[in-house]
Amino acid sequence: MRAELTALPEHLLVGLSGGADSVALLLLLLERGGRIEAAHVNHGLRGEASDGDEAFVRALCAEKNVPLLVFRATPDVEHPGEDWARQARYGFFRQAMRETGADALVLAHHRDDQAETLMMRLMRGTGLTGLTGMVADADMDGMRVVRPLLSVSGRELRAMLTERGQPWREDASNQERRYLRNTLRLDVMPLLEQRAPGAASHIAETASLLREDEEALRWMTDGVLKRQGSEPWLALPIMKELPRGLQKRVLRAWWERQGMPPLERSQTEALASLLNAPAGTRRGLPHDWHALRGWTHLHLLPPAPQEQPEPVPARSGAVMSGVTLTVCASDGSTGDGRETQLVPTGWLEGLTLRTWQTGDWISPFGMSGRKSMQDYFADRHVDAPFRHRIPLICRENEVLMCCGVGAGRIPAMTEMKGDLLRWTGPMPWMNTR
Numbered sequence: 001m002r003a004e005l006t007a008l009p010e011h012l013l014v015g016l017s018g019g020a021d022s023v024a025l026l027l028l029l030l031e032r033g034g035r036i037e038a039a040h041v042n043h044g045l046r047g048e049a050s051d052g053d054e055a056f057v058r059a060l061c062a063e064k065n066v067p068l069l070v071f072r073a074t075p076d077v078e079h080p081g082e083d084w085a086r087q088a089r090y091g092f093f094r095q096a097m098r099e100t101g102a103d104a105l106v107l108a109h110h111r112d113d114q115a116e117t118l119m120m121r122l123m124r125g126t127g128l129t130g131l132t133g134m135v136a137d138a139d140m141d142g143m144r145v146v147r148p149l150l151s152v153s154g155r156e157l158r159a160m161l162t163e164r165g166q167p168w169r170e171d172a173s174n175q176e177r178r179y180l181r182n183t184l185r186l187d188v189m190p191l192l193e194q195r196a197p198g199a200a201s202h203i204a205e206t207a208s209l210l211r212e213d214e215e216a217l218r219w220m221t222d223g224v225l226k227r228q229g230s231e232p233w234l235a236l237p238i239m240k241e242l243p244r245g246l247q248k249r250v251l252r253a254w255w256e257r258q259g260m261p262p263l264e265r266s267q268t269e270a271l272a273s274l275l276n277a278p279a280g281t282r283r284g285l286p287h288d289w290h291a292l293r294g295w296t297h298l299h300l301l302p303p304a305p306q307e308q309p310e311p312v313p314a315r316s317g318a319v320m321s322g323v324t325l326t327v328c329a330s331d332g333s334t335g336d337g338r339e340t341q342l343v344p345t346g347w348l349e350g351l352t353l354r355t356w357q358t359g360d361w362i363s364p365f366g367m368s369g370r371k372s373m374q375d376y377f378a379d380r381h382v383d384a385p386f387r388h389r390i391p392l393i394c395r396e397n398e399v400l401m402c403c404g405v406g407a408g409r410i411p412a413m414t415e416m417k418g419d420l421l422r423w424t425g426p427m428p429w430m431n432t433r
């Protein structure tokens with residue numbers, strides 16, 4: 001038997017239903033050694049049979065000297081179904097993990113379960129992630145869940161119990177074909193085994209191979225997001241270089257890194273469609289979020305508007321939106337007006353560092369007249385979500401310097417002497433034409 005038990009942590013909590021699979025798992029773990037505890041959930045869905053399962057588990061754990069926690073679930077609807085039972089079960093398992101302090105929850109899913117899971121997901125429609133099936137070692141909302149029997153068949157587990165004379169409980173509901181998994185187990189998988197011996201093993205092996213591809217794609221996705229950072233914007237040039245499938249993976253992961261639940265397929269497609277949409281196009285997302293296609297970036301916009309930083313005196317060392325303004329000695333250049341700018345010594349005195357406000361205007365350096373900041377940003381293709389983040393050096397409503405974008409009306413310098421103003425820090429809005 002090829003159960004993967006050697007790498008398991010010391011303190012384990014076993015999900016023990018009383019069925020053959022979980023009983024076999026308990027025996028294997030006891031042989032391995034370590035600190036073993038068990039948790040049983042009585043869903044109360046089968047009346048006396050459910051109580052019989054509980055009594056069996058209690059007796060087994062008493063015989064094996066295994067500490068046991070028993071939970072009783074109470075359905076809140078007349079016909080709760082499998083989804084309710086699963087959610088209740090995992091909710092109790094989380095509680096048991098907290099009470100016991102176990103390092104991991106161990107479940108008895110085996111190779112046949114893996115094959116059935118893959119078949120069910122194929123029938124319902126899924127992508128590569130879904131086709132990887134159940135994971136042998138996973139994190140479920142901070143709870144480590146391990147499945148060491150995924151390479152073992154259910155027949156092998158029952159044969160082991162029979163050889164040792166160890167009884168188990170049979171769940172009569174497993175024979176009810178109204179559940180898709182039962183139909184697969186009772187009818188479809190036996191037919192496949194007749195036509196293609198070893199089908200279940202081969203299907204489970206396919207899930208394992210696909211998981212390797214999934215891990216490679218996840219590594220690539222993480223690499224793209226590492227280049228982009230954790231902010232709610234993505235640079236369009238980088239995204240457009242990616243294959244379509246990787247684009248959608250990056251977008252899903254990017255969304256989830258904002259603390260959001262996974263997107264549905266249609267929502268992912270809607271988000272991906274923005275990559276080739278005109279600037280200014282929006283898409284609605286769950287929880288009242290929106291996505292906006294800017295000139296240079298794709299943006300995620302939360303329902304609540306972003307708070308604006310408080311104005312501060314414009315002086316060396318002032319920080320706003322993660323960008324630092326420093327005053328340096330002249331290096332003999334006038335600067336580019338975006339990251340650096342030569343100004344007379346002491347020019348910052350009395351000026352304010354803040355972000356865009358209604359009524360602000362600028363006289364672009366080297367041009368006559370003035371422009372509203374709204375028009376100035378639009379002319380330079382500065383994405384709208386960035387505009388209230390950009391640090392500005394202002395005299396009342398006149399903008400004299402716009403960080404990373406350009407300079408306004410600053411004194412003409414006849415000599416290359418004075419102070420060199422320098423912006424340092426992330427300025428994604430600089431990616432403009």
